[in-house]
Amino acid sequence: QDLKVLSSWDQSYAAVGEVLMPFMEYLEEETTADVKLSRFGPETIPPFEQFNPVSQGLFDLLYTNGGYHYNDIAVGMSLDALSGSAEELHASGIWDFADRQYQEMGLKLIAVFYDRNGFHMVLKEPLGDDALAGRRIRGTPLYHPVIEELGGSPAVLPAQEIYPALERGVVDGAGWPAVGAVNYRWFEVAGYFVRPTFGQVSHMLLMNLETWNGLDETTQSEIETAARHYETVSSGIFDELAAKEEATLVAEGMEATYFQEDIAANLKSAWFEGVLDLSATINPEAIAEIRDMAAQANIGG
Amino acid sequence: MKNFLRRVFRALLSGHDALVSAGFWLGSLALMSIVVIFAYEVVMRYFFDAPTKWASDFVSFLLLISVFLVIPHVTRLEGNVSVSILLDLLGERSSEVLRRLGFAVGAAVCLWVGYIFWQETHRLFLRGTVTLTTVPVPKWTLYAFILFGMLNSGVYFLRQALGDRFHGVKGAGK
Amino acid sequence: MIEGIPAVLAGVGLLLLAMFSGMPVFVAFLVVNLGATVLLLGPAGFGMFSGSFFETATSSSLVTIPLFILMGELLFRSRAVEVLFQSIDTLVGRVRGRQYILSIVLATVFSTLSGAAMGVAAMLGRSLLPGMISRGYDARLSIGTILAGASLAPLIPPSVLVIIIGTLSGVSIAGLLIAGIVPGLMFASLFAAYVFFRIWRNPELAPMTEDATRRSSAREVVLALLKLLPFSIIILLVMGLILMGVATPTEAGAMGVLGALITAAIYRNLSVRMVAESLGASAQVSAMILIVMASSKLFSQLLAFSGGATALTEWIVALEVSSWTMLILLMVLPFVLCMFVDQIALMLIVIPIYLPIIETFHYDPIWFWLLFLVNITVGGMTPPFGYTLFALKSAWSEGSLSTVFRAAWPFVALFVLGMVLLALMPGLTTFLPSLI
Ligand code: NA
Numbered sequence: 001q002d003l004k005v006l007s008s009w010d011q012s013y014a015a016v017g018e019v020l021m022p023f024m025e026y027l028e029e030e031t032t033a034d035v036k037l038s039r040f041g042p043e044t045i046p047p048f049e050q051f052n053p054v055s056q057g058l059f060d061l062l063y064t065n066g067g068y069h070y071n072d073i074a075v076g077m078s079l080d081a082l083s084g085s086a087e088e089l090h091a092s093g094i095w096d097f098a099d100r101q102y103q104e105m106g107l108k109l110i111a112v113f114y115d116r117n118g119f120h121m122v123l124k125e126p127l128g129d130d131a132l133a134g135r136r137i138r139g140t141p142l143y144h145p146v147i148e149e150l151g152g153s154p155a156v157l158p159a160q161e162i163y164p165a166l167e168r169g170v171v172d173g174a175g176w177p178a179v180g181a182v183n184y185r186w187f188e189v190a191g192y193f194v195r196p197t198f199g200q201v202s203h204m205l206l207m208n209l210e211t212w213n214g215l216d217e218t219t220q221s222e223i224e225t226a227a228r229h230y231e232t233v234s235s236g237i238f239d240e241l242a243a244k245e246e247a248t249l250v251a252e253g254m255e256a257t258y259f260q261e262d263i264a265a266n267l268k269s270a271w272f273e274g275v276l277d278l279s280a281t282i283n284p285e286a287i288a289e290i291r292d293m294a295a296q297a298n299i300g301g
Numbered sequence: 302m303k304n305f306l307r308r309v310f311r312a313l314l315s316g317h318d319a320l321v322s323a324g325f326w327l328g329s330l331a332l333m334s335i336v337v338i339f340a341y342e343v344v345m346r347y348f349f350d351a352p353t354k355w356a357s358d359f360v361s362f363l364l365l366i367s368v369f370l371v372i373p374h375v376t377r378l379e380g381n382v383s384v385s386i387l388l389d390l391l392g393e394r395s396s397e398v399l400r401r402l403g404f405a406v407g408a409a410v411c412l413w414v415g416y417i418f419w420q421e422t423h424r425l426f427l428r429g430t431v432t433l434t435t436v437p438v439p440k441w442t443l444y445a446f447i448l449f450g451m452l453n454s455g456v457y458f459l460r461q462a463l464g465d466r467f468h469g470v471k472g473a474g475k
Numbered sequence: 476m477i478e479g480i481p482a483v484l485a486g487v488g489l490l491l492l493a494m495f496s497g498m499p500v501f502v503a504f505l506v507v508n509l510g511a512t513v514l515l516l517g518p519a520g521f522g523m524f525s526g527s528f529f530e531t532a533t534s535s536s537l538v539t540i541p542l543f544i545l546m547g548e549l550l551f552r553s554r555a556v557e558v559l560f561q562s563i564d565t566l567v568g569r570v571r572g573r574q575y576i577l578s579i580v581l582a583t584v585f586s587t588l589s590g591a592a593m594g595v596a597a598m599l600g601r602s603l604l605p606g607m608i609s610r611g612y613d614a615r616l617s618i619g620t621i622l623a624g625a626s627l628a629p630l631i632p633p634s635v636l637v638i639i640i641g642t643l644s645g646v647s648i649a650g651l652l653i654a655g656i657v658p659g660l661m662f663a664s665l666f667a668a669y670v671f672f673r674i675w676r677n678p679e680l681a682p683m684t685e686d687a688t689r690r691s692s693a694r695e696v697v698l699a700l701l702k703l704l705p706f707s708i709i710i711l712l713v714m715g716l717i718l719m720g721v722a723t724p725t726e727a728g729a730m731g732v733l734g735a736l737i738t739a740a741i742y743r744n745l746s747v748r749m750v751a752e753s754l755g756a757s758a759q760v761s762a763m764i765l766i767v768m769a770s771s772k773l774f775s776q777l778l779a780f781s782g783g784a785t786a787l788t789e790w791i792v793a794l795e796v797s798s799w800t801m802l803i804l805l806m807v808l809p810f811v812l813c814m815f816v817d818q819i820a821l822m823l824i825v826i827p828i829y830l831p832i833i834e835t836f837h838y839d840p841i842w843f844w845l846l847f848l849v850n851i852t853v854g855g856m857t858p859p860f861g862y863t864l865f866a867l868k869s870a871w872s873e874g875s876l877s878t879v880f881r882a883a884w885p886f887v888a889l890f891v892l893g894m895v896l897l898a899l900m901p902g903l904t905t906f907l908p909s910l911i
């Protein structure tokens with residue numbers, strides 16, 4: 001069986017080259033049926049338009065971040081607000097809940113590859129006493145609550161415009177997952193990255209529901225087992241990547257700059273509340289349930 | 302009776318012309334709004350450190366709105382870019398036939414695209430999907446402009462394919 | 476269902492056929508794309524079709540196009556361009572072909588800063604071109620200088636294409652940007668040399684106005700310089716705001732429009748009517764350009780979906796040929812494909828496949844990617860498909876696309892000549908980056 005995988009990023013992005021592509025190979029090995037996976041990237045369909053083509057069956061699998069389709073279903077984006085491992089996500093019941101929600105949209109949740117190193121910001125100038133007061137920080141809507149909580153003004157820019165905007169000082173900093181600044185070479189134009197990081201980045205793998213239902217039971221359970229195993233493996237890969245990323249940034253001349261303690265403590269809850277509030281504008285009931293489950297499992301803000 | 306039908310028919314055609322002219326002027330205004338919004342954004346960001354959250358999103362919406370409000374007018378003026386090398390080489394009669402054929406194809410595909418966008422607009426309306434922007438906007442409202450642009454361009458291509466009697470006033474709205 | 480390389484050939488062939496039958500370019504793209512959607516994807520593909528329309532028409536980087544066209548309209552209607560011509564005549568009246576050099580310089584400066592080759596080609600096609608033709612300058616040579624100057628944009632910073640290449644290939648972005656400076660200047664001098672060569676062979680290509688043949692008095696020179704001041708406001712606004720980090724290149728387009736309004740006011744030509752007419756005309760021109768872009772976007776996506784572009788690239792990379800033959804093949808592929816396909820989509824497909832082969836053959840990365848960059852840029856002005864060509868034609872309502880095509884060829888040839896020079900003399904690209 002040939003399965004088409006659509007990914008939101010090109011292969012130079014570590015979450016694709018170092019996680020998705022090895023997982024595709026792993027899955028081909030782990031299935032007894034002859035399953036072949038081929039990958040297509042954002043040159044086929046732009047990242048923010050990918051959700052419907054996969055739910056309609058043009059592609060069999062989608063590798064993306066929940067924020068890229070939160071206007072269709074915000075359950076995936078809310079996973080970025082949590083603070084637990086993939087195992088804890090299963091134990092809390094949130095994973096299965098999210099799966100059921102996605103199935104209503106014609107998609108089956110296959111795996112959540114968590115990068116638990118989360119999000120950070122690169123800055124042109126180090127942090128002072130007043131966090132980001134008076135600074136313009138690039139960020140998608142996801143980051144706005146945190147940026148504003150820290151006193152900054154959010155500005156929306158596409159990824160490719162971040163480099164020149166930092167270079168010319170159109171923005172004073174940019175929010176992004178902790179892994180990525182090396183790929184985009186922002187170390188050429190910014191001197192600092194903030195610590196601690198906040199939230200965690202979920203990379204979701206979803207399958208078209210009809211494709212899933214068309215698979216025999218053996219293959220289904222093999223895929224489930226392989227995905228479950230790789231959720232743990234990928235988390236380790238991301239940790240290594242993040243460590244390597246930070247070392248590279250330092251080697252390229254960047255320095256860590258630290259939030260003051262009270263601010264750092266506040267950061268985590270600001271992120272949690274901000275992301276969940278945004279998610280709740282789309283799916284209020286589902287997000288309320290996730291909030292409860294997260295609180296019970298103690299993986300909330 | 303025949304006269305009456307003809308009058309109704311002329312009224313329909315000029316009604317369509319007026320609709321497209323109105324679209325053209327609104328599209329031009331959308332273009333001006335882009336300039337105004339950007340000027341406001343630059344001033345707010347640079348002098349007051351208070352960039353708006355909506356400027357860049359709204360500007361890109363206005364780009365779409367401007368293009369699809371104006372494109373029927375461009376089609377009416379036969380202003381679309383085309384390669385006329387073959388038409389210039391052919392004799393007058395055959396080139397006219399080919400031109401008409403091109404208009405007919407244009408009508409077919411534009412109306413088809415219009416139909417696709419009608420379905421998509423409808424689907425987005427039922428689902429209530431919003432845009433993936435800082436200030437979310439119902440996505441169907443933007444799709445509706447594409448629907449308007451393609452449908453009316455299709456109708457103009459059709460009028461041009463059918464010949465002179467179906468033409469509006471050349472250069473109307475100019 | 477056809478796949479792979481045959482799909483590429485079938486798609487491109489059909490597109491050529493549809494286009495040369497004389498139907499509007501955007502209709503030709505729609506015919507092929509709708510047909511391919513039905514064949515490759517079935518009805519489920521219509522969602523992808525509409526998504527691609529929506530995505531293109533709302534992409535913020537394209538907003539620069541209408542803004543620059545509007546700037547051109549305002550300058551043309553306020554007669555600011557006339558004043559510019561007169562001042563240049565007074566200042567360097569004795570240099571034959573001076574206005575060609577002006578158009579190269581203006582096209583290079585504006586498109587370099589804005590990164591919008593299409594917007595600038597349309598802007599100058601509307602403002603500078605009619606003035607040059609009415610003054611007796613050769614239409615084709617004038618068009619060629621505008622297209623060529625505008626196409627230099629991605630070579631000189633700021634440049635989004637360079638940032639994407641750096642991201643995908645891991646080469647230093649700062650290094651690539653610096654590496655583009657010498658080639659950029661070299662291409663500009665090649666164009667100027669070509670213009671002077673053509674005029675030397677045929678002086679009628681560049682008219683000498685009678686009053687310009689005599690030496691201007693000091694008073695006239697000062698007056699000419701003063702008259703240039705309002706025009707400089709625009710260049711200063713656009714250039715200064717970008718360089719100082721006040722505005723993004725897109726926003727600077729809007730600032731340029733404000734500058735054009737100020738210029739018009741200084742020349743006492745500002746009126747509601749003039750502004751309204753400019754808005755109407757620019758809305759039309761930008762709609763013509765953007766409908767072609769929206770309709771054609773899916774072609775690139777389907778090419779990626781069918782696996783055709785990937786198959787073609789992989790086939791070439793696997794050929795067993797010498798280092799130089801491989802270099803030529805690696806350059807010809809994007810040169811040809813970029814005539815039909817969106818530059819960024821092409822880079823996403825091709826660059827990852829190219830990476831290993833660059834190591835195998837020990838090509839210098841900066842040298843290689845700079846050549847690659849020039850290649851994908853020239854695709855935009857190579858007939859019969861080229862957004863820059865369509866943009867200029869949309870703005871130049873009196874002319875025909877065939878004239879624009881013929882005007883482009885000599886300058887495409889100059890680009891190829893320049894690329895050969897760059898390939899043979901790697902120092903031209905690698906020397907400056909080696910200093911940082
Ligand atoms: Na540039």
Ligand code: NA
Nearest residue numbers: 814854860861
């Ligand atoms: Na081309």
